[in-house]
Amino acid sequence: MSLKSDCKKTLQAVYSSEGIPQITDKTFNTMWETFAKTQPSVTSLAGATYSGDGLSGVAPPQIWETLEFNLTKFGIDKKLATKIVAKLKKKYGDNPKPTEIGAFMSN
Numbered sequence: 001m002s003l004k005s006d007c008k009k010t011l012q013a014v015y016s017s018e019g020i021p022q023i024t025d026k027t028f029n030t031m032w033e034t035f036a037k038t039q040p041s042v043t044s045l046a047g048a049t050y051s052g053d054g055l056s057g058v059a060p061p062q063i064w065e066t067l068e069f070n071l072t073k074f075g076i077d078k079k080l081a082t083k084i085v086a087k088l089k090k091k092y093g094d095n096p097k098p099t100e101i102g103a104f105m106s107n
Helices: 003-018 025-036 061-074 079-090 098-106
Strands: none
Touching: 003 025, 003 079, 003 098, 025 061, 061 079
């Protein structure tokens, strides 16, 4: 699974259904890079150990809130950003663990 490609496809589908012109690849890639910097990577989780429901030394992820914030920061209407995130949550789950997020981000 690749969250990046799924996000792009979902954004394109939502824009298309709303009759909005697509964003350029350059804009999407810039937006994605900004978002990706806020998420754990597989390498950053390599030394982490499980502690209860999470990982020690790793803050709980706010992946969906951060993604929605970044979408709106780059000019995507809040209503559309919410719709995009809702579709991605259905596929990836409401509250993925840091290791899952790291895997999503590495593909």
